[in-house]
Amino acid sequence: MPPTPEAAIAVDDLVVDRGGQPVLKSVSTRIAAGSVTGLLGPSGSGKTTFIRAVVGTQKVKSGTVEVLGRPAGTKPLRSRVAYVTQDASIYPDLSVKANVAYFAALYGRSRSEAMGAIERVGMGDHAHKLAANLSGGQKTRTSLACALVIEPEVLVLDEPTVGLDPVIREELWDQFRGLAEQGATLLVSSHVMDEADRCDRLLLLREGRFIADDTPADLRASTGTANLEAAFLHLIRELEKAN
Amino acid sequence: MSLRITFITAGRILRQLLNDRRTVVLILAVPSLMIALISAIMDAAPDVFDSVGLILLAFFPFMMMFMITSITLLRERTGGTLERLMTTPTGKLDLVGGYAIAFGVAAASQTVIAASVAYLFLGLETAGPAWAVFLIAVVSSLFGMALGLFVSAFATTEFQAIQFMPVFVVPQLLLCGLIWPRDQMAGWLQGVSDALPITYAVKALTEVQTNPEITAAMWRDLSIVAAAALVATVLGAATLRRRTN
Numbered sequence: 001m002p003p004t005p006e007a008a009i010a011v012d013d014l015v016v017d018r019g020g021q022p023v024l025k026s027v028s029t030r031i032a033a034g035s036v037t038g039l040l041g042p043s044g045s046g047k048t049t050f051i052r053a054v055v056g057t058q059k060v061k062s063g064t065v066e067v068l069g070r071p072a073g074t075k076p077l078r079s080r081v082a083y084v085t086q087d088a089s090i091y092p093d094l095s096v097k098a099n100v101a102y103f104a105a106l107y108g109r110s111r112s113e114a115m116g117a118i119e120r121v122g123m124g125d126h127a128h129k130l131a132a133n134l135s136g137g138q139k140t141r142t143s144l145a146c147a148l149v150i151e152p153e154v155l156v157l158d159e160p161t162v163g164l165d166p167v168i169r170e171e172l173w174d175q176f177r178g179l180a181e182q183g184a185t186l187l188v189s190s191h192v193m194d195e196a197d198r199c200d201r202l203l204l205l206r207e208g209r210f211i212a213d214d215t216p217a218d219l220r221a222s223t224g225t226a227n228l229e230a231a232f233l234h235l236i237r238e239l240e241k242a243n
Numbered sequence: 244m245s246l247r248i249t250f251i252t253a254g255r256i257l258r259q260l261l262n263d264r265r266t267v268v269l270i271l272a273v274p275s276l277m278i279a280l281i282s283a284i285m286d287a288a289p290d291v292f293d294s295v296g297l298i299l300l301a302f303f304p305f306m307m308m309f310m311i312t313s314i315t316l317l318r319e320r321t322g323g324t325l326e327r328l329m330t331t332p333t334g335k336l337d338l339v340g341g342y343a344i345a346f347g348v349a350a351a352s353q354t355v356i357a358a359s360v361a362y363l364f365l366g367l368e369t370a371g372p373a374w375a376v377f378l379i380a381v382v383s384s385l386f387g388m389a390l391g392l393f394v395s396a397f398a399t400t401e402f403q404a405i406q407f408m409p410v411f412v413v414p415q416l417l418l419c420g421l422i423w424p425r426d427q428m429a430g431w432l433q434g435v436s437d438a439l440p441i442t443y444a445v446k447a448l449t450e451v452q453t454n455p456e457i458t459a460a461m462w463r464d465l466s467i468v469a470a471a472a473l474v475a476t477v478l479g480a481a482t483l484r485r486r487t488n
Contacts, residue, residue, distance in 0.1 A: 018488050055330045059486045073330070073485065083330045089323035093259045102255045106248060106331045130262065146327075 008033040008154055008185035009054060014063035016049050023049045025208040026063065031187060031201070036180045038199035039189040040232070045205045047189040048086060051158050054187060055083040067154055079107055082152035086159050088139035092132035096123055096142050099131055103146035117149035118142075120175065122168055137164045144172070155179065157188045161195065173198045193229040204232055211235050244336040252333065252341025253348075256315070260349060266311075270349055274303035274357040282365040289366060296367050297452055298421045300358055300376055301444050304350040304384035306412055312346060312391030313404045320395065329485045339480050343388055350384030351377075371451035371461075379451070379465055383444045386472035387412075392479030415441035420449075440471035 009031035016024040023046045031037050039047050052058035053065050056073010065072040067081055090099045096118060097111075104114040118127050121141040126134065131142060144160055155176075161169045173195070176186050180200070188199070196202055197216050204212035212219055212235055216228060223234040261267060278296050285292040319325040328338060354377055361367040369376065390411055398404040418428070418436040425436050436442050447464035454461075 057326050057329055057486055059488050075332075078330060078332045081330065083327065085323050085327060087323055089327040091255070091259060091324060092322075093262050094255070095262075098255070098258055102251065103331065105251045106333055 006033050007031060008068055009187065010064075010066040011050075011054070012064045014050075014053060014065060015061040016046075016053060016058060017061050018049065023208055024053070027205075027208070027210050028063075029203060029210060029213050031185060033185050034180055034183045035200040036176055036186045036188065036198070037201045037203060038196050039187060039203045039205060040191065040193065040196055041189075041205035043191060046208045047191075047205055048158055050205065051083075051156055051187065051189055055081060055156050057083075077154075079150070080152060081154040081156065082147035082150055084144055084147045084155070084157045084160055086162075088131075088136075088143035090131045090139060090143050090146060093130065095128050095130055096134070096138075096145075097127040099142055100145045100149055104149040107150040109149055114145075114149050117145040120148060121145045122171065137168070140164065141168070148175075152184065154185045154187075157186065159189050159191070161190065161192070169195075193227070193232065196228045202228070204235065206236065211239060244334050244340070245332070248333055248337040249340040249344065252337055253344035256341055256345035257348065259315070260311075260345065270307060270311075270353055271356055274299070274307075274353055275360040277303070278357055278361050279365060282361075282367075289368075292365070293368050294449070294452060295421060296361050296365065297369060297376065297448050298419065298445050300354065300361060301380040301383045301448055302416060302419075302421070302441070303357060304354050304380050305387035305415075305441060305444070306408075307353065308346050308350050308384040308387035309391040309394075309412055310405075310408065311349070312342060312388045313395045313398065313407065314391075314401055316342070316392055316395040317398055317401060317404050321399070325483070326487070329483075335480045335483045335485075338483065339392065339476055342392065343385055343476070346388050347381060347385060350387075351381050354380040354384070369452045370455045371453075371457065375451045375457060375461065376448065379444055379447050379468070382465060382468050382472065383441065386440055386444075386468055386475060389472045389475030389479050393475050393482060396479070396482030415439045418442065419445040421445065440468050443467040443471075 007030040012028045013026045014024050015026050039050060041047050049058055053060055054067060054072055067077055070077055097114065100118055101111050101114040118124055121144050123138065123141050123145060126138060131139060134142065140160060147155060161172060176188065180186055199216065201215055202212060202219060203210055219228065219231045223231040225231040225234055278299050281295055281299065282292050285295065358373060358376060362373060394407045394411060395404060398407060418432065418439055419441045425433055428436065443464040447461045450458050450461035
């Protein structure tokens with residue numbers, strides 16, 4: 001794959017084993033700066049493993065992952081890359097505000113910036129509630145605020161919209177789009193196909209391999225299908241035929 | 244390592260602790276109550292209480308720090324916040340330092356209350372100054388924190404973390420000279436006792452108890468506890484992995 005100068009994330013021949021089982025079987029891709037890339041695939045396909053490799057918390061067997069031109073997870077990247085884990089990684093015994101203010105402070109951001117991020121995820125009315133007493137969707141949004149507050153250049157989100165109200169989901173996707181327009185690079189995993197159309201580019205992961213790396217429009221065109229769910233199915237059938 | 248991040252981390256951990264009012268009350272009140280109980284049990288032998296009560300003043304903070312550190316850190320590990328922190332500018336030593344400061348403050352508050360109760364109301368007497376007792380208690384508590392940090396890496400549930408108490412804490416209690424004089428134990432057991440850091444905390448306390456002046460032996464014993472705390476901290480920090488499977 002030819003290197004593109006504007007790639008914010010560059011993955012080459014990445015192989016990851018977990019517990020002796022291959023999870024990622026030599027995957028490569030380029031993710032352009034200032035774009036929203038959707039990482040789609042069924043659960044167990046390796047989405048979280050791929051994401052953890054990008055933020056540098058996953059032990060890798062071979063291959064390289066570079067973010068903003070540096071090896072993933074290295075020190076200079078830690079103030080430029082934010083990671084929102086699948087299960088809300090926040091402190092249940094702290095309030096929403098204390099959680100966001102803590103992560104904000106780690107990056108030298110103020111409490112008022114923390115409140116701004118809380119407002120942006122629609123949690124302003126709950127800022128003083130303990131995180132333990134929040135609903136699942138509210139916890140997810142708090143976790144998201146902890147990442148948004150640092151205005152990262154690269155934002156990596158693992159299934160951020162699971163269990164959210166459709167209205168809030170819509171608002172979040174608008175925010176993701178807004179961040180990308182300001183130049184941020186977003187990698188968002190999802191297993192909901194109806195979110196795929198909101199991405200600039202899609203990575204379809206199945207059994208540890210990318211079976212597609214394309215724009216939504218090109219994916220539909222090349223498979224001759226009307227929706228992405230059908231396109232995904234088409235690709236899987238083609239692969240099975242080929243085997 | 245960043246001092247700023249260390250203090251931010253300590254602030255966060257203290258805030259978590261303060262949000263749990265019941266735990267705060269238990270931390271501050273239980274040691275005093277236990278020492279008062281021991282004093283009542285030993286009503287007829289105040290000189291025995293002078294040595295037992297004194298040892299408990301250092302042992303409680305050690306035990307408390309071990310417990311709360313192992314459980315809080317286990318929660319960080321299993322709740323995903325540790326992984327998240329490892330993607331932020333927080334260094335391993337910032338995190339460990341934050342824990343040491345936050346729980347050190349908790350242990351110091353506990354010790355001040357328990358020591359005040361023991362000296363003022365229970366008639367505890369030492370030849371040496373109370374500040375030396377306080378210092379030994381705080382250093383012992385930091386050793387407890389470091390040990391808890393290390394042990395949290397080997398527990399996958401809070402239930403398991405609690406089960407490490409009999410393994411790491413109780414032997415030190417039994418062998419430090421509290422329940423039986425060390426020189427009357429089986430020879431091999433004295434050897435084991437010599438290898439346990441809390442033994443030296445007790446030796447330092449005995450120095451304070453018997454000498455009006457601070458002795459070189461007290462500083463030596465206290466440095467051994469401090470060195471053990473440092474070694475356990477390094478081992479504990481080594482269990483914080485940035486990359487995991």
